Amino acid sequence: MAVNRRDFLKxxxxxxxxxxxxxxxxxxxxxKDTFLPNEPVGDVEIGEVKSIKCTVVSETSWFxxxxxxxxxxxxxxxxxxxxxxxxxxxxxxxxxxxxxxxxYCTLIDVEFLDGTKKKILFDCGWNTAWMDTCLQREGVDKxxxxxxxxxFYITHEHFDHYWGVExxxxxxxxxxIAVPKGFYQEGYDLLCNKGHWEVPGVKNxxxxxxxxxxxxxxxxxxxxxxxxxxxxxSSIITRVKGEQALIFNIKDKGLAIVTGCCHMGIISLLQExxxxxxxxxxxxxxQGGLHISPFEDWDPQYDDLILAIPKYGIEVMGCNHxxxxxxxxxMIKAGLPVVQGTARFKSKKKxxxxxxxxxxxx
Amino acid sequence: MENTEAKGFCWPGFAAGFVGGAILFVLTIYFVKATMFSLTxx
Numbered sequence: 001m002a003v004n005r006r007d008f009l010k011x012x013x014x015x016x017x018x019x020x021x022x023x024x025x026x027x028x029x030x031x032k033d034t035f036l037p038n039e040p041v042g043d044v045e046i047g048e049v050k051s052i053k054c055t056v057v058s059e060t061s062w063f064x065x066x067x068x069x070x071x072x073x074x075x076x077x078x079x080x081x082x083x084x085x086x087x088x089x090x091x092x093x094x095x096x097x098x099x100x101x102x103x104y105c106t107l108i109d110v111e112f113l114d115g116t117k118k119k120i121l122f123d124c125g126w127n128t129a130w131m132d133t134c135l136q137r138e139g140v141d142k143x144x145x146x147x148x149x150x151x152f153y154i155t156h157e158h159f160d161h162y163w164g165v166e167x168x169x170x171x172x173x174x175x176x177i178a179v180p181k182g183f184y185q186e187g188y189d190l191l192c193n194k195g196h197w198e199v200p201g202v203k204n205x206x207x208x209x210x211x212x213x214x215x216x217x218x219x220x221x222x223x224x225x226x227x228x229x230x231x232x233x234s235s236i237i238t239r240v241k242g243e244q245a246l247i248f249n250i251k252d253k254g255l256a257i258v259t260g261c262c263h264m265g266i267i268s269l270l271q272e273x274x275x276x277x278x279x280x281x282x283x284x285x286x287q288g289g290l291h292i293s294p295f296e297d298w299d300p301q302y303d304d305l306i307l308a309i310p311k312y313g314i315e316v317m318g319c320n321h322x323x324x325x326x327x328x329x330x331m332i333k334a335g336l337p338v339v340q341g342t343a344r345f346k347s348k349k350k351x352x353x354x355x356x357x358x359x360x361x362x
Numbered sequence: 363m364e365n366t367e368a369k370g371f372c373w374p375g376f377a378a379g380f381v382g383g384a385i386l387f388v389l390t391i392y393f394v395k396a397t398m399f400s401l402t403x404x
Contacts, residue, residue, distance in 0.1 A: 003372060011375025012382070019383025027391070035391065 042273070042280035048251045049226035050111045051362025054258060054287050056353050057105040058125050058134040059320040060346050061160030063095040065295045071100075072238065082159050082238035083186050086199050089127075096346070101127035103164045104289065104321050107140055108258060111362070112225060113251065118150040119143060120227075122246070122288075123260050125164030132167050137345065137356065144171035151223065152177045152210075155260025156236065156243040157187045159200070165190060169206035177212045178223075180231045182242020188212075215244055220276050226250075230272060232264035245269060245288075247277055248361070254284030254315075256361040261322050262291040266305065270312050285316040285361045287353075293324030302327065306334050318359040320352045328352045 027035040062068045067088050072078050075085040092100040103125020110118045121140065125131035135141045143149055152175050154162055177191070189195035191212065196203040215221050217231040223246075231244040245259040255273060262269055266286075274280035292302050309331070317338045319328065328351040331338050339359055340350050347354025 003374060007370065007372040008375035011372035011377075012379035015376035015379025015381075016383035016386070017379070018376075019380035019385075020387045021383075022380070023384040023387040027387070 040275045042275055042277040044220040044222075044228070044276055045278045046220065046222055046228040046247065046249050047225035048113055048249045049224075049362070050113050050115075050251055051360060052111070052248050052250065052256060052258075053109040053358060053360045054318060055107040055109070055138055055358045056320060056341075056355055057107055057138050057140060058103045058131065058345075058355050059106075059289075059353065060102040060348075060355060061104045061126060061321060062100050062102055063346065064092050064100050067092055067095075067100045069295055078237040079239060082157075082240065083197050083200055083202070085238065087159070087201060089201050096127060096130040096133075099127050099129070101130065101163075102160070102346070103127055103131050103134070104161045104260060105131065105134065105164070106258070106288065107138060107143075108246070110224065110227060110248070118224060119148055120151045120153050120246070121149045121168065122153050122258060123155055123161040124152070124168045126160040126162075128164050128167045131164035134345070134355065135167055135171075141171050144168060144175075147172060147175070149175050151175065153229070153244075153246065154179045155245065156180060156234075156263065157183055157240045158236065158238065158261065159202070161260050162187070163190070163200075163202045166204040166206055169204060169208055173206050174209040176210050177208055178229065178244070179212060179214050180242040180244040181214055181216050182233065182240070183214065184239075184241075217242070220247075228277065230269075230276065232268070232272070234263045236261075236263045247273055249277070249279055250284060250362045253362055254282035255279055256285040256287065256316075257283065259286065259288035259290070261289040261294075266290050266292070267308055270309075274312075283312050283314055285318065286314055287318035287359060287361070289321035290319045290323040290327065292322075292327040294322035296324055296326050298326050303330070306330050306336070309336060310334070316359070316361065318353050318361075320347075320354065323352060325349050325351050 071087050089099045091098050104123050105125040106122040108120040190204050191208050215231045217233045221229040226249045228247045229244050234243050243263050248256045250256050341354035341357045343350045343354050345355035
């Protein structure tokens with residue numbers, strides 16, 4: 001039988017429409033698991049801790065955004081090696097004695113289920129004069145001298161998280177140190193070989209003597225019972241690679257994540273923890289820099305982050321630093337549980353945890 | 363003059379369209395997934 005072209009095209013149109021919607025129906029019912037697979041659930045058991053207390057030693061990494069961004073742009077852009085950028089250390093009105101550099105550093109007190117305790121020093125800031133003041137203010141200098149710091153944990157090699165290493169090592173240089181995969185030779189030289197760079201103004205005269213562990217990405221590293229570390233191969237501005245974050249499993253509460261700058265992206269971090277760590281379906285808290293609007297600029301895509309965060313059911317957000325005040329304002333407006341600070345010791349606003357503030361999880 | 367060509371619904375056309383439509387839907391899904399705005403880019 002001869003097929004009429006017009007009839008064939010009619011059949012094609014009807015069949016095409018029917019097939020399209022039939023497949024849409026199948027994909028949302030019988031074939032749902034194929035098209036929308038369930039999220040993988042983490043299976044790495046890290047144990048539990050009773051509680052943790054985070055003391056913000058310093059979250060003000062720099063004091064003037066414009067000056068900091070200007071330093072990078074004048075040196076050639078955001079991807080220029082941080083060790084060849086002439087950072088501004090003089091003449092900044094709101095800086096610390098005119099120096100624009102500050103630093104990021106947090107002290108974490110961990111209480112285990114058996115009542116024992118450990119202290120983790122989380123990053124070490126940038127400007128050694130500023131960090132000396134901050135470490136003294138929180139009594140960390142004395143803790144270091146008494147060998148009370150059990151782990152010196154460096155999230156990533158960025159100037160504001162790492163270059164204040166001399167302020168720490170001059171008090172104690174034989175504690176275990178953890179760095180992420182991605183550290184450059186300059187980073188190891190600064191830590192262990194009396195590295196000294198004139199142009200950026202960074203040095204360390206107290207080489208580390210303790211064991212330095214470099215943690216690979218792609219797995220969960222158990223550190224203490226209930227405490228684990230996770231590394232990301234993030235490529236970051238000023239030619240930095242790799243960042244790690246700490247995960248605590250707090251009994252009867254859920255997971256608490258402590259992050260330095262979160263360059264891996266908050267959603268990537270939350271997803272990775274959820275997919276790898278047992279109990280990841282309940283992320284109870286997050287603390288530290290969330291890296292959304294560090295320079296107080298705003299991009300519409302950040303609104304999507306604000307919309308995406310609530311689905312993780314986080315109960316406490318102790319964010320600060322590179323989260324940005326603009327982000328904090330929007331998160332609070334969106335009903336997210338951002339913990340407010342006290343705006344002391346050169347932290348500018350009470351919108352989130354500032355210098356000298358403490359938060360307890362557990 | 364009487365049209366002697368066969369008239370009516372063309373099932374071969376329907377079958378070809380059905381398969382094509384189903385494939386188009388699957389391709390649409392993959393295209394949307396591939397070009398979807400990534401939240402992890404920030």
